[in-house]
Amino acid sequence: MSRPPEPAFSRPAQPEMRAVSRTDLALEAASIGAFELDMVTDRLWWSDKTYALLGFEPGPGEPDKDAFRARIVPEDLAEANRRFAEQLARRAPHLSTSFRYRLPDRGERSMANHLGLEYAADGRPLRCYGIVLDVTEQVAVQAQLKTAHDSFRKMADAMPQLVWTAEDDGRISYYNARLALYHGDGADGDAWAWQPRIHPQDIDATLAAWDAARAAGGLYSHEHRLRMADGGYRWHLSRAELVEGADGAARWYGTATDIHELKLAEERQRLLVAELDHRVKNSLALVQAMAHQTFKGAEVPAGPRRAFSDRLGAMAAAHDTLTRTRWDGAALAEIVRESVGGAGAAAGRILASGPEVTLAPMRTVPIAMALHELCTNAVKYGALSTEAGEVHVSWRVDDAGAVELEWREQGGPPVAPPTRRGFGSMMIERAIAHQLGGETRLDFRADGVCCCIRLPADAGARP
Amino acid sequence: MSAALAGKRILVVEDEFLISLLAMDMLEELGAVGVGPAATVSEGLQLLEADQVDAAMLDVNLGGTRSDSLADALRARGIPFMLASGYGDAAGGGEPVLGKPYDLPRLQAMLEVLLG
Numbered sequence: 087m088s089r090p091p092e093p094a095f096s097r098p099a100q101p102e103m104r105a106v107s108r109t110d111l112a113l114e115a116a117s118i119g120a121f122e123l124d125m126v127t128d129r130l131w132w133s134d135k136t137y138a139l140l141g142f143e144p145g146p147g148e149p150d151k152d153a154f155r156a157r158i159v160p161e162d163l164a165e166a167n168r169r170f171a172e173q174l175a176r177r178a179p180h181l182s183t184s185f186r187y188r189l190p191d192r193g194e195r196s197m198a199n200h201l202g203l204e205y206a207a208d209g210r211p212l213r214c215y216g217i218v219l220d221v222t223e224q225v226a227v228q229a230q231l232k233t234a235h236d237s238f239r240k241m242a243d244a245m246p247q248l249v250w251t252a253e254d255d256g257r258i259s260y261y262n263a264r265l266a267l268y269h270g271d272g273a274d275g276d277a278w279a280w281q282p283r284i285h286p287q288d289i290d291a292t293l294a295a296w297d298a299a300r301a302a303g304g305l306y307s308h309e310h311r312l313r314m315a316d317g318g319y320r321w322h323l324s325r326a327e328l329v330e331g332a333d334g335a336a337r338w339y340g341t342a343t344d345i346h347e348l349k350l351a352e353e354r355q356r357l358l359v360a361e362l363d364h365r366v367k368n369s370l371a372l373v374q375a376m377a378h379q380t381f382k383g384a385e386v387p388a389g390p391r392r393a394f395s396d397r398l399g400a401m402a403a404a405h406d407t408l409t410r411t412r413w414d415g416a417a418l419a420e421i422v423r424e425s426v427g428g429a430g431a432a433a434g435r436i437l438a439s440g441p442e443v444t445l446a447p448m449r450t451v452p453i454a455m456a457l458h459e460l461c462t463n464a465v466k467y468g469a470l471s472t473e474a475g476e477v478h479v480s481w482r483v484d485d486a487g488a489v490e491l492e493w494r495e496q497g498g499p500p501v502a503p504p505t506r507r508g509f510g511s512m513m514i515e516r517a518i519a520h521q522l523g524g525e526t527r528l529d530f531r532a533d534g535v536c537c538c539i540r541l542p543a544d545a546g547a548r549p
Numbered sequence: 550m551s552a553a554l555a556g557k558r559i560l561v562v563e564d565e566f567l568i569s570l571l572a573m574d575m576l577e578e579l580g581a582v583g584v585g586p587a588a589t590v591s592e593g594l595q596l597l598e599a600d601q602v603d604a605a606m607l608d609v610n611l612g613g614t615r616s617d618s619l620a621d622a623l624r625a626r627g628i629p630f631m632l633a634s635g636y637g638d639a640a641g642g643g644e645p646v647l648g649k650p651y652d653l654p655r656l657q658a659m660l661e662v663l664l665g
Contacts, residue, residue, distance in 0.1 A: 371565070371649035374571060374650040375565075378570075392653075
């Protein structure tokens, strides 16, 4: 193959031959092309690798500058020429440029070149030499990274929360754009510090929760008030997880969600439930007082009056239990304890046992009323009418989720079945079947009253 | 009847008329003597000035006004009292709370502790 004579710098004298060969080999191995332009004669030389990278066959003459330039994306060529002329005007010794280059068989590639410039003493450019390399893959990776980063920022900024990351020691390393809602004109001093934003009354608990989360190395979750840019405080749920990054360093990835309205609604609801409870019980007290006056005038004996008052009391106690649990349903053990209050000192001989069961609110009152009637009967005629009798109240939940409750009296006087069914047995036997779809079996066994109540699984019940 | 309560003078402060009568009757049933009933803080204060009172039943909420000032007056005189309230947890100065509707044995037990 006949080639134009190579420029002097790459046609070395014998002693330098080996070193130059190593350079050529290294460039070849690295897929880096070399070139040189004699700016006095305008003669251009390309290494074989340069020909290959730029998609030309080495020919007998010089490289075809026009064909080469035609493959450069026009605006990139214009920009490269502009910068080249600029460097020459400044007598600058180096220039690095990049350009998009259309290879006929491989489409558009990204090329980079780095070149050196030599000048004569009077400033005329003499020589330009350098390397060219294909950086398409690197450029693509960088573009992907930029896109991913940009996409993350946009996503984080679109979140309705303050999004943040912190180093393991709690120093914040990132906030999303929502920081502006909290950061008022640098009034904080350090806009990135989170501790000064927390309400003074909440800071100790927050630090304790943060320290506990750091010690456990896992999840941080805490509710507190944060100061907004206008100086007012709003309730937030702060939550973060410690996650190890690709660099091996663990960082906290967190959010602060504004739950202020939710908190206020909770408080309003709490007050409302308390007010409702107050009104319910005040109404019951009025009914009690009205009945008292009515019965007094009609000379109703003390027994029925007392029974009526106690029943109202049992109903009020059941409401109390519901209010304490904010109408989420009451623990069966608590209902049993509340319902047998009428036993007075004998309540100690009512032995309750069973697993943790929560009764839905609508089940609470009928069960409490039935237990109250059983207890009243036991005090009057049954096991609690003697000094030694006992009542065993036990319950279990079967596989189907049904609750079985047993009231079993022992040690009392011999039991005779009642001659007529009164209010008590009505509440025990019929109310539960009617209102709760349950089954009741009330046995007046000679050795003690035994009552079994079975409640079907409640669809809304919590175990 | 309760021997410990016989003849004891108990101030009743309750704005709801029928409930106040019930409280008076329950006290009578226990052998005590109801003083009042007072429906407002000022009526209660007047009765405190004019009458001898051994203990008091004080409704927390009197027609929308809290009865705290009357509670302070009772404390200042060293007169033991219980708070009557439909609220499950009436905030007070550690005084016992009698829930509504009233329970006679509970009322008796509380009065016996207060006067004991």
